[in-house]
Amino acid sequence: MSLDEIKKKKLLYEALEFIAVLIMILGFVSFTFDPFIGVFGLGTGFGLSVYASKAFRNMSIDFKKTYIKKELEALxxxxxxxxxxxxxxxxxxxxxxxxxxxxxxxxxxxxxxxxxxxxxxxxxxxxxxxxxxxxxxxxxxxxxxxxxxxxxxxxxxxxxx
Structure with a gap:
């Protein structure tokens, strides 16, 4: 994976995390009007947040194994x-x-x-x-x-x- 691809994926995962927080906030607010929509929003936002966090962590580990390891071995x-x-x-x-x-x-x-x-x-x-x-x-x-x-x-x- 190139550095440009890593930067793009990083931005994507950060955007997904932001969207997940917005969905959870909307789910919490809508809970007072319709509990089903509220629970659905909270669950969806939480699931998206977990996915984005795990994907970002895996990408970080791949970056370290590919780029950081090579630089350390040279130094x-x-x-x-x-x-x-x-x-x-x-x-x-x-x-x-x-x-x-x-x-x-x-x-x-x-x-x-x-x-x-x-x-x-x-x-x-x-x-x-x-x-x-x-x-x-x-x-x-x-x-x-x-x-x-x-x-x-x-x-x-x-x-x-």
Whole structure:
């Protein structure tokens, strides 16, 4: 898929998402006049929103596998990139750098060698679920790139003659 095709599909999925929201709003408003039309509108809008979101996510993954992977392999020695995998929660928590939270997400795994150092990295998102009576709140306590760098295998510095 070319970049132009990706841009066109991105615009299409964004437009579908906008239309889905409009349909849901109209369904909600029409619910007071005719419950059948209201439920139909809410269901149709929700279904269209789910379709657009999944299609956009799949297109994003294809873009990463096609274009991002190629660029990373050109920049990083022994590069390995997988947009769907990441660190395990055990690997992250065993470093003792981050406190264990209720929800753990990881994706966009990248490994390779830079300046003679082996590294692994991945996006990490940690969330804490807080419950108080009838309310539940999800708080993101960490969201960012997590790196593991092996410093013991560093190449000696280049000498300048």
């Amino acid at each position: 990083v020695e022994n590069a390995f990139y997988d947009p769907l995998s990441g660190f395990t929660s055990k690997a992250v928590y065993d470093t003792l750098l981050l406190k264990r939270e209720d929800r753990f997400y990881s994706e966009d795994f990248l490994s390779g060698i830079v300046s003679g150092h082996e590294f692994r990295s991945s996006d990490i998102k940690l969330q804490d679920v807080r419950r108080s009576g009838k309310t539940t709140t999800v708080v993101t306590v960490f969201q960012g790139r997590f790196y593991e760098i092996n410093l013991s295998e560093a190449q000696p510095p280049l000498s300048i003659s």
